[in-house]
Amino acid sequence: MSNITKMIAEGKGKRIYATDNPDEVVVYYRDKAFAFHGLKRGRIVGKGEINNLICEYIFSMLTEKGIPNHFIRRIDDRSSLVRRAEIIPFVVKVRNIVAGSLAKRIGYPDGAKLKNPVIEYCLKSDELEDPLINSTHVTAMSLATIEEVQLMKQLSLKVNEILGQCMAEINIELIDFKLEFGRYKGEIIIADEISPDSCRFWDEGTHEPLDIDRFRHDMGDVAEAYREVLHRLTGYVLKNSEEE
Numbered sequence: 375m376s377n378i379t380k381m382i383a384e385g386k387g388k389r390i391y392a393t394d395n396p397d398e399v400v401v402y403y404r405d406k407a408f409a410f411h412g413l414k415r416g417r418i419v420g421k422g423e424i425n426n427l428i429c430e431y432i433f434s435m436l437t438e439k440g441i442p443n444h445f446i447r448r449i450d451d452r453s454s455l456v457r458r459a460e461i462i463p464f465v466v467k468v469r470n471i472v473a474g475s476l477a478k479r480i481g482y483p484d485g486a487k488l489k490n491p492v493i494e495y496c497l498k499s500d501e502l503e504d505p506l507i508n509s510t511h512v513t514a515m516s517l518a519t520i521e522e523v524q525l526m527k528q529l530s531l532k533v534n535e536i537l538g539q540c541m542a543e544i545n546i547e548l549i550d551f552k553l554e555f556g557r558y559k560g561e562i563i564i565a566d567e568i569s570p571d572s573c574r575f576w577d578e579g580t581h582e583p584l585d586i587d588r589f590r591h592d593m594g595d596v597a598e599a600y601r602e603v604l605h606r607l608t609g610y611v612l613k614n615s616e617e618e
């Protein structure tokens with residue numbers, strides 16, 4: 375059993391605590407919500423608890439399918455034990471349908487189909503607004519080796535297949551998502567979270583977003599949408615529970 379020692383990082387939607395095992399940390403999921411590189415801030419009541427359960431479900435499914443990731447086990451309502459990875463400072467985005475920043479960049483309407491999944495790399499920097507980079511920037515800046523980038527891309531495409539199929543079974547379209555990776559004992563693993571905070575999920579019938587876009591664009595019923603994703607995935611029905 376790993377015991378919490380001290381808080382080591384406070385991210386946007388999470389806190390990270392060290393444990394007495396140097397290879398493991400505890401992630402505590404918060405209700406705080408951020409958008410537009412921290413310019414918009416708010417709170418989605420119950421989000422921490424919901425995302426903790428959604429991450430448990432998705433990471434466990436990926437582990438079963440052989441996709442290396444940081445998740446070890448859920449500890450309580452808002453916390454999970456994860457492997458302590460050295461985070462790679464760029465993210466991978468995978469897109470199946472045009473939305474968000476891609477719609478702006480290429481001038482296609484939201485909802486336009488893409489003939490194949492689009493892979494993007496973005497530098498992790500709120501100050502620079504997470505600029506788009508490519509694999510030559512990654513190696514030129516020594517962010518990762520070319521082998522690591524290739525592996526991250528392959529793993530991202532596998533997650534796209536597995537998660538896309540899982541969501542399709544519950545009538546949710548996987549529009550796009552973002553992954554973070556880390557190095558752990560010589561291996562590349564998926565870190566951070568996979569939740570409505572980091573994915574675009576649209577109801578298949580209505581095309582209504584069931585994700586953080588509801589918060590970004592003041593669409594209302596944000597917590598309800600997160601709870602709906604959790605309910606369809608796991609069958610759990612959660613009541614509003616505020617963060618202490």
Ligand code: C5P
Nearest residue numbers: 473474475476550551552571572573574
């Ligand atoms: O904003 P954009 O269209 O580039 O986002 C693509 C995907 O990455 C979306 O699912 C979005 O929620 C996610 N994302 C994220 N964290 C960010 C920016 C985008 O999880 N800082």
